[in-house]
Amino acid sequence: MTETQAAERIQELTRLINHYNFQYYQNALSEISDYEFDMLLEELMKLETEFPNLQAINSPTRRVGGTITKTFPTVYHTYPMLSLGNTYSEEELREFDNRVRKVLEGDFEYVCELKFDGVALSLTYENGELVRGVTRGDGTRGDDITANVRTIKNIPLHLQGKDFPEKMEVRGEVFIPFSVFDHLNKEREDIGEALLANPRNAASGTLKMQDSAVVAKRKLSCYVYSLLGEKLGFETHSETLEALKKWGFDVSQTYRKCNTIEEVLAYINEWESKRFELPIGTDGIVVKVNNFAQQEELGYTAKSPRWAIAYKYKAMNAATPLLGIKYQVGRTGAVTPVALLKPVQLAGTTVKRASLHNANEILRLDIHEGDTVFVEKGGEIIPKITGVDVSKRVPGSMAVAYIDHCPACGSELIRAEGEANFYCPNEDGCPPQIKGKLEHFISRKAMNIESLGEGKIELLFDRGLVRTPDMFYELTFEKLLGLEKVFEDEETGKTRKVSFREKTVENMLNAIEKSKEIPFDRVLFALGIRFVGNTVAQKLAAHFRNIDNLKQASLEELVSVPEIGDRIAFSVQHYFSKPEHLEMIEKLRAQGLQLELPEKAETGPTSDKLAPNTFVISGVFEQFSRDELQDLITRNGGKIVSSISKKLSYLVAGDKMGPSKLEKANSLGVKIISEQEFLKMIE
Template identity: 75%
Template sequence: MTEQEAAARISELSARIHHLNYQYYQNSHSEVSDYEFDMLLEELNNLETQFAHLRLPNSPTQRVGGSVTKSFPTVVHKYPMLSLGNTYSEEDLREFHNRVQKVLEGDYEYVCEQKFDGVAISLTYRNGELVRGVTRGDGTRGDDITANVRTIKTIPLKLHGQDFPEEFEVRGEVFMPFSVFEALNAEREDIGEMLLANPRNAASGTLKLQDSGQVARRKLSCYAYGFLSTPMAFETHAEALAALKKWGFNVSDTYQKCSTLEEVLTYIKLWETKRFELPIATDGIVIKVNSFNQQEELGYTAKSPRWAIAYKYKAMSAATRLLNIQYQVGRTGAVTPVALLQPVQLAGTTVKRASLHNANEILRLDIHTGDVVYVEKGGEIIPKITGVDKSQRLPESQPVQYLDTCPACGTPLVRTEGEAHHYCPNEKGCPPQIKGKLEHFISRHAMNIMSLGEGKIDLLFEKGLVTTPDHFYDLTHEKLFGLSKDYVDEKTGKIRTISFGQKTVDNILAAIQKSKEAPFDRVLFALGIRFVGSTVARKLVQHISSIEALKQASYEDLIGVPEIGDRIALSILAWFADPDNQAILKRLQEVGLQFSQEKATAHITQSDKLAGLTFVISGVFEQHSREELQDLITANGGKMVSSISKKLSYLVAGDKMGPAKLEKANELGIKIISETELLTLIGH
C-alpha cells in the first residue's frame, strides 16, 4: 500500500469508527457486530503503526477508555488502569505467544481467566481496611465511589488474617448477577419503569447513583482479579489470587494456570460454551504471563501491557423465521420497529424479539415477510438482526413496507430530512406520546415522582385523571384510592393487578408534594422540550436563570448559550410559542414548582496567586464555563496558553477532555488538576 492509499484508508476508517461510536454512545444503536467493529479498529491501528506520521490527533485508536463523570470526586490512579489488546483468532494468540517467547529466557507459564462483562474497579486497602474505591474512568483518573463500593457485600471492608502489605490495590470487576438483574427488571416492569438493557449497563448505572442505599438494594457483586503493591508482595499472579481469596475477596475459581499454548487453547475451547453456566456474562478469556518479574521484563505499550491479551469469542448467532413486525411509539413520536421471531435458543436464552432500529435498517437488510433471519446477541436484552438467509426466502414473500400511519392513532407518519426515524406528528392526541411525556415528567432525573410508573400512568390516563403534567398536582386521596386495573403479564401470560391502596396513595401524594422542591434545571428538563436533555437544561439555567427570562429569550439569546445550537434553539422557541404549553406552564407555576435560580457567576477577585504559572483548559466543567475559568486564571496572575509543552504548569481537565491532550500531558509529566483543585489554588 502506498502512502497516499494509506492516508485515504486511514481517513475513511477514522470517519467510519467515529460514526459507529456516535451511534452506539449517543443513540444506543449498534450498526455492526462487536467483531466487525474490532476488525475495523484493528485495521486502523495496523495502518497507523505502519505509517505513524499519518496518525490523526483524534484517531479512534487514541481513546484509552471511558470519560469521567461529574457526580463524584476525581482522583488520579496510582497505577494506571490500562486496556488489553483484543484478538478473535488462534493465529493472533500464537503471535502473542511468539513475542513473549522471544523476550523471556527460561520457563514461563500463563494464567487464563474469564473476561467478565462488568465495570472495572480499583480498591485501595491500608492496614487491612478498605479506604477507597475508584472507577476506571479514562485509565489515568477515575471517580471516587467509595460510599457505593462499601455496599457491595463481596468486597471486604476489613481483611481476614494479618499477612498483607501495609498498603496495596486490588483490581476487580463489579457486576450484577443474572438472577438479580432479572428480579430487578421484573420489579421495574411491575411499576411501569423502562427495563434495563443488560446487566453490565445496570451495574454501571448503579455505581453512579448518588444514594448508596439504592446501590445496596441493587445487590451488586465483585470478582477480584488483580493485585498491585510497591514493592510487589508476590512472585506470581496465581499466588496473588490465592492470597486475595484467603483475605476474603471473591475470586472466581474459573482461572487456570497453563504451561503451554496448547493448554491455553484447550481452556478457551472448554469455556466457549461452559461460560453460559456462570452467574455473569463473559465475552472472552484473558491470558496473562504468571510471573510478575517476567511481566515487568515484557513491559507495556502506551495503552496496554505486552504480557497479557484478551481472546474474545465471536458473538453468538442463530437463524430463525421472522413472524411479524411490531411498531412501538415513543414520547417524542419516534416509531421503532421490533421483529417478532419464531422462538430460538441463543446464548442460553430463548429469543422471541429482535431490534430492527428504523426504516433504513429494514431497507439495508432487504427483509421480506417470513424470511429466515440471523439474530445476534451481544449482551443486550433485545438482540439484533444482522442478516437474511435469502436462499430460504419464500417465493410469494414481499419486501417489508414500513408503516405509513401511526400504529396507535392512525396519523400519517412524517420523516424529517437527515433523521433515521419516522415520527407521528400527533403529539397531543397520540396515547403513547401523551403517556410517554407523563412518564418523562415523573422520571428520576426530572421530577422524581418514583411512586408512579408506566402501569399506574396507564390507569390514571385511562380514567382521565392525568393527561398533562399539571394534572398530577390535582390528584387527591379521593381521586386515587380504590383505583385498580387487571392486565396480562406478557412474560408469564398471567393476569396481574395494579391497585391503589392506602399506602400506595400516601406514597404517591407525598412524592408529588416533594417534587415541588426539584430545582429549576430538573423542572425544565421535565417539561419534555424536544432536544432539551438534562445537560442542556443545566446549561440553559446557568445562563438564563428564570422561566420568565427563558420565555422572552430570542433565537440569538439562545444560541449564545454554550452548546445550544440551531436545532435546540428552534425547538425551545416552538415549545414556548404553543398556547397549550403556555397554559400548562402557568398551572405548574401556580402549584409552586421551582422556575428560577440564581445565575452562577465566577465572582472574580484580583490576586497574584497564580503569577508565573501557565494553564491549558480542556473539557466541560461542572461549576463554571471555560470562559469563566480563563477569566479566573488571568485575574489571579496566571497565563493561558493554547498548547501543551514541557513548560506548561497545569492542565485543567474537565469531563469529555480530548484524549490526545491527556496522552501528551502524561508523556511530558504535566500536572493534571480538576476544576476544584484550580479553585483551591486561587483560594475559592
C-alpha cells in the same frame, strides 16, 4: 473555622470517605447509608470551596468531575501496551501450550482470566497516589485522560496500606455494566437521542468526553489485571492480583490458576455459557504463564508476548422465522420497529423479539416478510438481528416497507434531515406519547411521585382524569377512590388488576403534594422537552434561573449556554411556542411548583474592577467553566450580555468558539481577550 481546623477536618473526612468507598467497592459492605455518605462528601466539598488551597489533587470530591478538558495531551507509555494473539480453536490452544513447553524446562502453571469487553487503560501511581490515567492509543502512546479517570469510583485515588511500590503502573479494562448501559439508552430514547451502539463503544466515547462531570454520571467501572514496575518483589502474576486487590483495586475474582492445558480448556468450557450470567460483557479468556521469570524466558514477538494468548468465544447465534414487526411509539414520538420472532433458545434464554432500530437498518438487512433471520447474542444482553438466511426466503415475498403513518394515532410520520428515526408529530394527541410524557413526569429523576406506576397512569388516562401533567394536581380523594382496571401483559399473556384503595389514594395524593418541593431543574426535565435530558435541564436552569427567562430566550442566548447546540435550542423554542404548553406551565405555577432557582448566595469577594463593562463569553476554557466565568464577571461589577454589538466591551474567547461570533466581533471592532487576559483584569 480556622485554616488549621479546616485542614484537620478535611483530612478526617477524606480518610472516612476513602474507607467507606473501599469497603463498598472491594468488600461489598455498606457501613453507612447513602444519605450519610452524601452528607460527608457535601461537608468536604463545602470546606474545599471555603479553603480551595486545601483541596488535594486526589480528593474524593474529584469523583464528581467538573473539569473541562479541551485537549488530551499525548503520553508515551513506559511499557508498550501490546496486543495478544487470538485463537478460536482448541487445536491452536494446544499448539500454544506445545510452544511454551518446548522453551520452559520443568513445571509451570497458567492463569486464566475472563477477557472483558471494555477499553484498555494504563494507571500510574507514585507514592500510592494516582498521578496519571492514559488510554491504550496505538500501544506506544495514548491520551492523558486523568481528570475523567478520577471520576471512576472503583479506581482508587490513593492506595490502601503501605507496602506498595514507590512507582508502579496498573493496567485495567474500563467498562459500562449492562444495567447502566440499558439505563443510559432508556434515558436517550426518552429524550429523543440516538441510542448508543453497545457498552464498549459507549465506554470508549465516555472516556474521551471533555466534561468530566458528564463522565462521572456515566458510572464507568474498571477491573484491573496487570501490575508493572521496577523491582516489584513478586514472582508470579497471581501474587500481583492479590496485592492489587489488597491495595484497593477491583480485581475480578473469576480468574483461576491451571496446571495443565486440560484444566485451561475446562475453564474455557465452564465460562462459555456461564459468562452470560455476568453483569458485563466478556468475549473470551486470556491465558498467561503465571511465573514472571518464565515469562521473561519466553519473551516477545514484535507485537505480542509469547507467554500469553487470548481465546475468543464465537458469538452465540441462531436462525428463526420472522413472525412480524411491531412499531412502538415513545414519549418523544420516535417510532421503533421491533422484530417478533418464533421463540428460539439463545445463550440460555428464550428470545422472542429483537430491536430493528430504525428504517435504515431494515433496508440494510433487506428483510422480507416471512424471512428466516439470524439472531445474535454476543457481548450484550439484548439480541440483535445480524442477517437474513436468503436460501430460505419464500419466492415472491415482499420486502418489508417501513410504515408511513403512526400505528397509534394515524398521523403521517416525519423524519428530520440527518436523523435515522421516524417521528409521530402529534405530540399532544398521540396516546402512547401522552402516557409516556406522564410516566416521565412522575419518574424518580423528575418529579419523583411515588405510588404512581405504569398501570396507574394508564388507568388515570383511560378515565380521562390525567392528560397533561398539571392535571395530577387537580386529583382528589373522591375522584380516585374505587377506580380499578384489569391489564393483560402482551408478552406473557398474564393479567393483573390495578385498584385504588383508600391507603393507595392517600399515598398518591401525599406524593403529589410533596412533589411541589422538587427544584426547578428537575421540573424542567419533567416537562419532557425533546433532547432536554437531566444534565441539559440542569445547565439551562443554572443559566436562565427561571422558566420565564428560558421561554423568552432567543436562539443565540440558548446556544451560548455550555453544551447547548442548535438542535436542543430549536427544540426548546418549539416547545415554548405552543400556547397549550404555556397554559400548562401557568397551571403548574398556580399549583405551587418550583419554576425558578433560589437566588445565588455570594460565593466569594466582590469588586467593581470590571464595571461598567459588558462581556460575551464563547468557547471552552482551561481553568473555568462558562458559568464560573460569568460568576466572576458579575461579582467584579461586569455585565453579561447575550449578543455581540458595537456597544460590547469585551468578547472572552475560548477554544472552539463559533466562527460567526469571531467574525462579527472583528467586523465591529470589539476587543477580543483570552482567558488569561481576562484573569489579569481582575487580579
